[in-house]
Amino acid sequence: xxxxxxxxxxxxxxxxxxxxxxxxxxxxxxxxxxxxxxxxxxxxxxxxxxxxxxxxxxxxxxxxxxxxxxxxxxxxxxxxxxxxxxxxxxxxxxxxxxxxxxxxxxxxxxxxxxxxxxxxxxxxxxxxxxxxxxxxxxxxxxxxxxxxx
Numbered sequence: 001x002x003x004x005x006x007x008x009x010x011x012x013x014x015x016x017x018x019x020x021x022x023x024x025x026x027x028x029x030x031x032x033x034x035x036x037x038x039x040x041x042x043x044x045x046x047x048x049x050x051x052x053x054x055x056x057x058x059x060x061x062x063x064x065x066x067x068x069x070x071x072x073x074x075x076x077x078x079x080x081x082x083x084x085x086x087x088x089x090x091x092x093x094x095x096x097x098x099x100x101x102x103x104x105x106x107x108x109x110x111x112x113x114x115x116x117x118x119x120x121x122x123x124x125x126x127x128x129x130x131x132x133x134x135x136x137x138x139x140x141x142x143x144x145x146x147x148x149x
Contacts, residue, residue, distance in 0.1 A: 003107060003108045004105055004106075004107040005035055005038060005040065005105075005106045005107055005108065005113070006038070006040060006041075006042065006105065006106050007104065007105045008042050008043060008045075008102065008103055008104050008105060010043050011102045011103075011104055011118070011120065012104075013123075013128065013131070014122065014123055014128075015100070015102065015118075015120035015121060015122055015123060016120060016121045016122075016123055016127075017104075017118045017119075017120055018099065018118070018119045018120060018121060019093075019118065019119040020104065020116055020117070020118045020119075021082065021086065021090070021116070021117055021118075022109075022114050022115075022116055023054075023080045023081055023082045023114065023115050023116075023117055024080070024081035024082075024112060024113075024114060024115075025056065025078055025079070025080055025081065025106075025113055025114070025115050026078060026079040026080075026081060027061075027078065027113065028072055030063070030064045030072050031061045031064075031072055032113065033064045033066075034061050034062055034063065034064045034065075035061060035106070035113060037064070037065065039061065039062035039064075039065075040059065040060065040061045040062075040106060041059070041060040041061075042056075042059050042060075042103045042106065044058050045057060045058040045059040045060075045102070045103055046058065046100060046101065046102050046103075047080065047100075047101035047102065047103070047117055048101075049091055049094070050077070052087075052091075053079060053080075053087070054079070054080045054082065054087060054090070054101070055077045055078065055079055055080065056077070056078040056079075056080055056103060056115065057077060058075060059075075059078060059103070060074050060075055061074055062074060080115065080117065090119065093119055094119070097121075098121075099119045099120060099121055100119075100120050100121070100122070101117055101118070101119060101120070102117065102118055102120055103115050103116065103117050103118075104116045104117065104118050
């Protein structure tokens with residue numbers, strides 16, 4: 001795995017992650033330059049099947065700062081690139097089990113931008129509270145151990 005551009009921390013908080021997959025993403029040149037500057041947001045984004053292909057919806061890539069008059073649409077649909085076999089397998093899981101696909105992180109691998117997507121199931125409010133309580137307990141234990149030495 002290469003250099004991470006951004007992570008979707010909200011996805012880890014709101015969903016139970018069942019399965020992950022690394023996929024490519026179809027971008028235009030100005031979008032790649034903008035991602036290099038770190039001007040992408042995937043907090044509210046998700047993936048949707050349209051005509052048998054998987055697209056990233058609601059991902060925001062700001063226009064490149066050094067561009068002239070020609071810009072791209074920040075919220076356009078972006079096609080995710082994966083094998084047909086994987087596409088069919090994930091579509092079946094989404095349709096039968098009622099799962100959702102969300103992006104977890106965007107990163108560079110050599111000269112390509114990759115997206116890690118995940119099959120997820122939504123957490124209930126009590127699950128979120130349990131996770132917060134566990135995290136707080138772990139922090140307090142770590143603090144006490146660090147103060148001890």
